[in-house]
Amino acid sequence: MATDRDSILLAAGGLLSRQPAAAMDEIARAAGISRATLHRLFPGRERLLHEIGTYALSRMEAALDAAALDEGDPIDAVRRLADAIIPHAELVAFLSGEARLFEDDTITASWDRIDARVAALFLRGQQSGAFRIELPAAWLSEAFFDLLAGVGWAVQDGRLALRDGTRALTELFLGGAVRRD
Known part of the structure; x- marks a missing residue:
């Protein structure tokens, strides 16, 4: 039987975002595979964490590309971004809770690129008069991603349906x- 690597990374990231100390046995069980298969695919916990982080960041980059952040009204761009990135909210929750990943220069560089792109959207919105200017664009980016991680955790815990995630994120954030004049 073929193993779907993306499904394993998603399952592992979902479990580890809520239970960072979960054992490899628990991770394998959550992914629906044996521990031996998990170790064959990801030799060691650090390698697994790195792979989940890399996968999460690649999904986020793709969502930013799909959202076309440089085009049109900045508020509409935030809504497009939320639509594109909400399916990956659990992965963002994983990244938020796994600080050790940011000791890895490639992970940090990827995150910095993503953050810079989103901060540029907020700066563009401030310059156009759409967003509040007393809140730094870099902080708006951080707040957006923190709310996104919160959506991921709420969906995991059953407090929010994934289909309601975009609306919850955009209404709270844009609010x-x-x-306001």
Whole structure:
């Protein structure tokens, strides 16, 4: 039987975002594979964490590309971003909780690129008058990703349906970020 690597990474990331100390046996069980298969695919916990982080960041980059952040109204771009990235909220939750990943220069560089792209969207929105100027664009980016991680955890815990994630994220975020005259 073929093993779907992406499904394993998703299952492992979902478990580890809530239980960072989960044993490899628990991770294998969550992914629906044997521990031997898990170790064959990912020789060691550190390698697995790195692979989940790399996968999460690649999914986030793809979501940013799909959202076309540089195009059109900045508020509409935030809504497009939320639509594109909500399916990956659990992976963002994993990244939020796995600080050791940021000791890895490639992970840090990828995250910095993503963060810079989103911060540029907020800066563009501030310059156009769409977003509040007293809140730094870099902080708006951080707040957006923190709320996104919160959506991921809420979906995992059954407090929020994934289909409601985009609306919850955009309404809460834009409610505080949009400039009011």
